[in-house]
Amino acid sequence: MANTTLENDALKIDNEKGNFKYPESYSFDAGVGLTADTVEYISKVKEEDEWIRDFRLKALKVFQDKPMPTHWASKDLETIDFDKIRYYLSKGQKPSRTWDEVPDDVKETFERLGIPEQERKFLAGVEAQFDSEASYSRMKEDLEKEGVIFVGSTEGLMKYPEIFRPYFGKVIPTADNKFSALNSAVFSGGSFIYVPKGVKLKQPLQAYFRINAENFGQFERTLIIADEGSEITYMEGCTAPKFETATLHSAVVELVALKGAKIQYITVQNWSNNVFNLVTKRGLAEEDAEVRWIDCNIGSRLTMKYPGVVLKGEGARGEVLSIALANDGQHQDTGAKMIHLADKTTSNIISKSISIGKGRSTYRGQVHMPKHLKNCKNNTECDALLINTNSRTDTYPAITTRGENNTVQHEASVSKVSAEQIFYMMQRGLSEGQAMSLAVNGFVNDLMRQFPMEYSVELKRLIDMEMEGSVG
Amino acid sequence: MNALEIKNLNVSIDGTAILKDFSLTIPKGEVHALMGPNGTGKSTLAKVIAGHEDYTVDSGEVLIDGENILGKEPDEISHAGLFLAFQYPLEVPGVSIANFIRAALQARLPEGEDINAVEYYKNLYAKMDALQMDRKFTSRSLNEGFSGGEKKRCEILQMSMLEPKYSIMDETDSGLDIDALRVVSEGVNLMRGPERGFLVITHYQRLLNYIVPDKVHVMYDGKIVETGDKELALKLEEKGYEWLAPAGAGA
Incomplete structure (x- = not known):
């Protein structure tokens, strides 16, 4: 910091x-x-x-x-x-x-x-x-x-x-x-x-x-x-x-x-x-x-x-970490594909989307683990944050798993930034835009920590600018 | 004038009057308690002063040291020197207490000026020591998963860092056990002084054993019906509020 x-x-x-x-x-x-x-x-x-x-x-x-x-x-x-x-x-x-x-x-x-x-x-x-x-x-x-x-x-x-x-x-x-x-x-x-x-x-x-x-x-x-x-x-x-x-x-x-x-x-x-x-x-x-x-x-x-990884060799690892921000007039239709083709392959998908105003975000995921494979793992987490009631988010996960000892874990959440949260933060002196930025940064924080420093700083700044711009 | 002044305030929500010609002056250096039964408009008063947009102000004035703050944005009112300790502080997931307070202080600086991080943490830790808080506390996400007592302590820490001219404590004692109540009261008492005024909103007299008020006001149906010293609070504890109900209030 x-x-x-x-x-x-x-x-x-x-x-x-x-x-x-x-x-x-x-x-x-x-x-x-x-x-x-x-x-x-x-x-x-x-x-x-x-x-x-x-x-x-x-x-x-x-x-x-x-x-x-x-x-x-x-x-x-x-x-x-x-x-x-x-x-x-x-x-x-x-x-x-x-x-x-x-x-x-x-x-x-x-x-x-x-x-x-x-x-x-x-x-x-x-x-x-x-x-x-x-x-x-x-x-x-x-x-x-x-x-x-x-x-x-x-x-x-x-x-x-x-x-x-x-x-x-x-x-x-x-x-x-x-x-x-x-x-x-x-x-x-x-x-x-x-x-x-x-x-x-x-x-x-x-x-x-x-x-x-x-x-x-x-x-x-x-x-x-x-x-x-x-x-x-x-x-x-x-x-x-x-x-x-x-x-x-x-x-x-x-x-x-x-x-x-x-x-x-x-x-x-x-x-x-x-x-x-x-x-x-x-x-x-x-x-x-x-x-x-x-x-x-x-x-x-x-x-x-929808960035994907074809996990072709034994022990291969694939990961998609994504953040999408959809403001008025934007549609972010993003996701991930993990195609497991060998034993002991692991994949991880973490997707965070933020929809503001009339902005729309969609998550489409595909995880494929065929029957003949053993000891494969996938973890999928999809979180959406909505800022004001016009925003829209859709999630379409498609997970096919069969075979022995293959595990798939899928979690999804949708949360909102409420007017009361914004009021609380503004009472402490933050402008409306700063308050929304902070809420959004809090939402993506744990994921951004996994990014290289230069990129998380740049991303944080872009988010701040988008949020400042979205305040009527 | 060096005071938080509320003059003839009339406030309604969806056409229903909540505050009715409400007036109150809290001079700097004084602690005033505002008591009264549920639904008399105490929390509404706190939110209206802080600039909450859900309420319609029909008439009246709210002045901080002579400057009118009614109609201003909540952040402007905060910068003017008002702090509201919330009855139910909100959670902001992923934002640490330390980063939140820092952002709140940063927002007070002119554009292009940055907070000195070393000074900031020095100050934060000094305040936490004074409030006997564990240093790990500020790396937690703001109010997320906090107990009632932790939330209130977090409010007190924010208040002590922002150093407001006037603080409104909205039912700070609700949901607190006796130990938490003591910690919170000590926090307020530490900040008492000639440079600051407090409005302590509470249901119960017990908080006033720890925060001894200069004046006690009783609110009923949108206005103050009785003012006295701390003895009044004891009387209320004993007799309840009914004897103060204005004639025809329909209580």
């Missing part, structure tokens, strides 16, 4: 700070709408091998054939007009290695978001994506010497096919869902990371995703492979200016933790409230490996995201 100022200085990303834009000037523009020509254009400017282009074109077909999942998901998805979106905008395909070489408007954007400063203070490497392409990418030299690879998606597939191609699209197949197919057709940017055997990164790698253009779709693709016994923490942040029109963000993130490896993937999602954030994230954990998702959703208009 004593040194919060330091961390606040270290991480300056917030709604207001994110709400600015520079005039558009792009050298590469795939135009409006999505056809095979759009896909060909993207593949061509990226100078991709034929197999990648074919992969994209096949995915486009899958995307076009799949219906919108509105039979179970929000009808709001129907308002996305795929013919009005721009699918590729960039100033060039090669990221700079120093901030000085980054175009001025882009550099200023990331400076305003505090990225170079964070890089100096506590990161092992940074990739900063501006619309479709990374404009800056750099990792500490000693990590390069140890054989760590940290590149963009196309570069990863072209330069290191023997490493990335075997896993690309394997954890999340193209046809997993409509939006994973869309991403597979038009993906650009994102991080492809390989951590060699036994290498343990002490500091996190970070990606920052920035949308600057209107009517735009960002489709980054990330694949992280942690080889045997290695460890990595990866963090991502994002912002966009607030536009009147809808913006689409649809990423695919695949993680592969080989025997005994550990991957921790942290997201602080703070998109502006016009962004449809439809993201597929899944990790594969081999024997004794661990995949942990820390997923915090503060922004966007509609987020649909």
Whole structure:
């Protein structure tokens, strides 16, 4: 508690700070709408091998054939007009290695978001994506010497096919869902990371995703492979200016933790409230490996995201710790999937959601433990906090367990911040916003303690700002 | 004037009058007890002074050292120097007592100014020592799962940290065993002094054995019907409240 100022200085990303834009000037523009020509254009400017282009074109077909999942998901998805979106905008395909070489408007954007400063203070490497392409990418030299690879998606597939191609699209197949197919057709940017055997990164790698253009779709693709016994923490942040029109963000993130490896993937999602954030994230954990998702959703208009772990090897562990905050006009539809495929696998899901005003949050969980498995464990905790009576929360847990000595524990709670609690805190001198912030922070406190320090401080600040803003 | 002044206060809820032309002045340095049967408006009075939004103030004034506080937000009234010890303190899960009090003090500082954490804890521990509280107490979540006595002790600790000009103790003695009652009373007595005024709301005379009031007021049907010294409280204990019922009050 004593040194919060330091961390606040270290991480300056917030709604207001994110709400600015520079005039558009792009050298590469795939135009409006999505056809095979759009896909060909993207593949061509990226100078991709034929197999990648074919992969994209096949995915486009899958995307076009799949219906919108509105039979179970929000009808709001129907308002996305795929013919009005721009699918590729960039100033060039090669990221700079120093901030000085980054175009001025882009550099200023990331400076305003505090990225170079964070890089100096506590990161092992940074990739900063501006619309479709990374404009800056750099990792500490000693990590390069140890054989760590940290590149963009196309570069990863072209330069290191023997490493990335075997896993690309394997954890999340193209046809997993409509939006994973869309991403597979038009993906650009994102991080492809390989951590060699036994290498343990002490500091996190970070990606920052920035949308600057209107009517735009960002489709980054990330694949992280942690080889045997290695460890990595990866963090991502994002912002966009607030536009009147809808913006689409649809990423695919695949993680592969080989025997005994550990991957921790942290997201602080703070998109502006016009962004449809439809993201597929899944990790594969081999024997004794661990995949942990820390997923915090503060922004966007509609987020649909259910990070999952496929527990493939004996003794593998999977974890999803998530916090979602839905304010007026927002729907956070989040959850977790744990697919147990080996004996002695364990999974843990802790989800906390806060709904304010007309905000809506939904939890969807899936825990699968088939009959032939033994000694598996899952723990699921789902807590919802409602602030004022208009807010709405729904929980859809789906747990299938069979087999010997498999245990599943599920707890769910819904609580409210009452007017009397607010009055009590205000009587002690807190403003209404401060009182609500404190109640919300109290609600997520025990979970945030498990997050890395920099992130819990940043998250606390974002929550404070949201609560201050929600007081009429 | 150096006092908490309540002048001709008329308050209603959903059209039903609760406080009827209520007037009371508590000068700094004095402890006044407000007694009376259930449902006469004692707790309403406390909440209205603290700025609770459920009540309609039809007319009247409430002044802190000459400054009108009626119509202000509860936090502004708190900053003006009023503390209300709640009859039923609320739970705030996940927020420790230490962090809560710190946030309350921080909220009093001008923007950009931060509380000195070292000084804060020094002060907190000194106050806890004076109140004979275990230091582990403040790491617990605010009022969560507390016994009645613990809740009231927590109120006293908050009061001693916020150092208000005027404190209203709303039935602080309800639900307390005799040991807890003593601890709470000692807390109040420690804070008594020329710089502070107290309004102690209670049903029973027994609290006044520990907190000896300068004046005792009896409230009945929304207004004060009798004022005296501590002897009045003893008389009430013996005779009950009925003899004070105003004619036609329908009690």
